[in-house]
Amino acid sequence: MKDKVKARSVPFSQTRSRHASETAEDYVEAVMELIEEKGECRVLDLARYFNVSHVTVSRIVKRLHDEKLLISSPYKPVRLTDAGAKLAKRAKERHAIVLDFLIALGVDKANAEIDSEGIEHYVGSKTLTAMKRFLKSQK
Amino acid sequence: MKDKVKARSVPFSQTRSRHASETAEDYVEAVMELIEEKGECRVLDLARYFNVSHVTVSRIVKRLHDEKLLISSPYKPVRLTDAGAKLAKRAKERHAIVLDFLIALGVDKANAEIDSEGIEHYVGSKTLTAMKRFLKSQK
DNA sequence: CATCATCCGTAGCCATTGCTACATTTGTTT
């Protein structure tokens, strides 16, 4: 009479793993956007962007530098490595699809922007494909 | 020439706040399910359910007890307070809607289960309404 | 070139969520 309870450990493990990538994805995406929009990305730009202190940004930038996603030297603007730019491009595309999808579903822009900022990180490739299919069918 | 960069701090603040509720929502939901499915909910049941060590569960149960969502005394099964049961009910309903929605969108069950486990926590009331509307229209 | 505001780094705090190792309690089996 074992295993009466469904094994739900897989979804949770997967969610925890996605959780761990969330910050990296948001940061490289932000760096790419800030560089596009104002030419460079400073630590304080990121702090304002995320609404956190510059200290939080500074530490995370250091870690993403160690992970070879960002290029940073003291008092210099932050840039993207090739790997960082690749990740940023993927993250931006996925984020845009989720945002467009929510709007196509009938969610107002403000709420779609809020919800997509969280949802984007937990959308797998199958779900992303389904969202793209929906967007195409609506067009 | 200020404010050239869009204020994106609101979505991120909101996402961080939702982040903080995620564990509580998952735990009360799990406790409710485990009690329904096998009559009681032990620390080890939760550990297996979430695929984490019993130590992690034990500490989180203690915190949710302090937050008056769970009832727990040493070596006893975990139960829900009224507040916990209310939260669990809401979380289960929302989770079920997100899961059904993904399936209706064309995502296979396994992936819908994985993705809904993360997505559920970042779906606001407007998006949830839109998902319900979609489900109704498909029926 | 001196001053000053801004930017950024560092020190050190807290909370959360993972873990292993070990101790204790509980309940079952001799």
Add this chain to the structure above:
DNA sequence: AAACAAATGTAGCAATGGCTACGGATGATG
């Protein structure tokens, strides 16, 4: 009742992401 196995608790570590306070670096202004 003793012994044992299983469940739970406790101690203590690490990584992550928040924060304030403070100090050094940088660049603009005078």
